[in-house]
Amino acid sequence: MQAEIGTNIQHAVELLQKEQLVAIPTETVYGLAGNALSSTAVTHIFKAKNRPSFDPLIVHTSSIDRIANFAFFESERLQKLAKAFCPGPITFILPKKTNVPDLVTSGHPTVGVRIPNHPITLKLLEQLDFPVAAPSANPFGFTSPTSAQHVANQLGNQIPYILDGGSANVGVESTIVEDTPNGLQVLRLGGLSIEDIEKCIEEPVVSIKTSSSTPHAPGMLSSHYNPGTPVQLIQSPLEAEAYSSKKIGYIAFSQNPNLSFIENVAILSASGSTTEAAQHLFATLRAFGQLNLDLILVEPAPDKGLGTAINDRLKRASATRKTEET
Ligand code: TXA
Ligand code: MG
Numbered sequence: 001m002q003a004e005i006g007t008n009i010q011h012a013v014e015l016l017q018k019e020q021l022v023a024i025p026t027e028t029v030y031g032l033a034g035n036a037l038s039s040t041a042v043t044h045i046f047k048a049k050n051r052p053s054f055d056p057l058i059v060h061t062s063s064i065d066r067i068a069n070f071a072f073f074e075s076e077r078l079q080k081l082a083k084a085f086c087p088g089p090i091t092f093i094l095p096k097k098t099n100v101p102d103l104v105t106s107g108h109p110t111v112g113v114r115i116p117n118h119p120i121t122l123k124l125l126e127q128l129d130f131p132v133a134a135p136s137a138n139p140f141g142f143t144s145p146t147s148a149q150h151v152a153n154q155l156g157n158q159i160p161y162i163l164d165g166g167s168a169n170v171g172v173e174s175t176i177v178e179d180t181p182n183g184l185q186v187l188r189l190g191g192l193s194i195e196d197i198e199k200c201i202e203e204p205v206v207s208i209k210t211s212s213s214t215p216h217a218p219g220m221l222s223s224h225y226n227p228g229t230p231v232q233l234i235q236s237p238l239e240a241e242a243y244s245s246k247k248i249g250y251i252a253f254s255q256n257p258n259l260s261f262i263e264n265v266a267i268l269s270a271s272g273s274t275t276e277a278a279q280h281l282f283a284t285l286r287a288f289g290q291l292n293l294d295l296i297l298v299e300p301a302p303d304k305g306l307g308t309a310i311n312d313r314l315k316r317a318s319a320t321r322k323t324e325e326t
Contacts, residue, residue: 003156005148005164009120012163013127016041021048021158023137023151024060024124025165026116028089028173028191029144029282030151031060031134032159037070039101042133046103048158051140056105057133058091058112058174062125070097070131071111075179077201084200087117089170089191093178104133114174120165136173143225143289143317146171146282171279172309182206189309191278210312225282225317227289231296233318239297246294251284253277253299264291274305281310285317 003023012022016033019041024033032049034041036059046053059070064082067073071094073082078092096104096111105111116122125132136144137151145151148164156162175190175197183206186194198204229249234240237257240250249264250257254272256265266284268277288296298314301307 001157001160003152003159003162005152005162007120007164009124009127009163012124012161015161016124016128016132019044020160021045023145023148023155023159023162024116024118024121024132024134025148025163025168026060026118026121026134027168027170028116029146029168029171030137030148030162031116031132032137032151032155033060033132033134035128036060036104036131036133037099037101038130039103042101042103045133045135048155049135049138049140051135053103054106055135055140056108056112057135058114059100059104059131060114060116060121060125060134061131062087062115062122064115066131067094067113070100071095071113072097073113077179077184078177081177081197081200082115085192085196087115087122089117089172089174090114090197091174091176091188091190093176093187110178112176118165120163124163141224141226143227143282143286144173146279150283150286167279167283169279171281171283172306172313175309177205180206185209189312191306191309193305194308195305210315224319225285225313227285227296227317229289229291229293229296231285231298231314231318233300233314234297235300237299243295243297247292249288249291249293249296251288251296251298253301262297263293264288268301268310272302274301274307274310277301278306278310281313 091114146168170191175192176188186208244261250262301310
């Protein structure tokens with residue numbers, strides 16, 4: 001099987017109704033979608049991604065009203081966020097209803113729910129009478145796809161159809177939040193900034209889980225986003241000298257390091273925008289992964305706006321992979 005890439009929403013609807021998988025565009029990254037209420041379809045998702053069954057999936061729907069079909073959406077804090085940011089790059093952890101198979105949530109009593117902000121996918125979801133489970137459309141442990149072609153390169157032989165919605169314009173996955181008696185917890189930094197969240201709920205978030213604080217919580221495996229070449233975070237271009245005997249790619253945040261021994265340089269945002277840098281991050285890592293480099297050096301982003309999510313991804317891309325997490 002080699003996936004067809006196209007824009008035929010009706011074809012995608014029919015495949016999903018037959019419990020088959022379709023890659024779908026979202027504003028964050030492309031997702032690998034299947035009927036969230038069908039154990040058969042969900043099993044296909046885990047298989048195609050080679051994803052361990054302990055890592056739960058996010059369920060996508062087209063409107064706030066539809067969430068009640070499969071989850072309890074009662075938290076006032078989360079409703080406030082939904083009103084402000086949905087559709088958008090935020091995922092809510094909610095108590096699940098019984099029609100959501102345990103496979104989707106890896107046995108947890110909660111389910112991740114998101115309304116993606118992409119016109120094609122919203123149209124698709126409106127035409128379905130079930131929500132879709134959709135993890136990022138990459139093999140487990142590898143960089144998330146931000147274009148239809150990225151999906152075709154990595155999962156093209158596993159699925160029949162890729163719905164093409166152009167390049168993802170946020171570029172990092174959704175921010176995952178959960179309400180607790182103590183306040184709002186952020187389980188994954190992502191496309192909606194902490195600043196925007198706090199402004200909306202008019203209080204500070206009570207905790208932010210990062211790759212280093214909870215390496216084994218769901219969704220927070222320390223090694224992830226592997227581009228196929230070792231990635232090393234550096235704080236300043238001066239540190240690059242130590243690697244000058246190697247074939248190096250250098251991903252700068254906003255300024256060219258101008259070092260003669262570096263083979264390839266990419267700049268994530270010449271204007272220093274963390275939003276623009278997030279858009280380019282995964283495509284750049286992926287492109288550098290194909291250059292047969294010995295090492296990819298990368299500078300962290302400033303810790304504000306989407307910079308915190310970028311740095312979280314970079315830490316994980318540079319973490320040593322453990323055999324049990326392949
Ligand atoms: O932007 C996104 O969220 C993209 C697009 C396709 O929507 N999806 C995505 O899915 O990033 P995935 O599967 O690559 O990451 C979802 C993360 C997982 O790592 C999982 O552990 C966490 O969400 N998650 C899902 N359900 C959860 C739950 N009930 N409790 C805690 N974490 C959960
Ligand atoms: Mg993923």
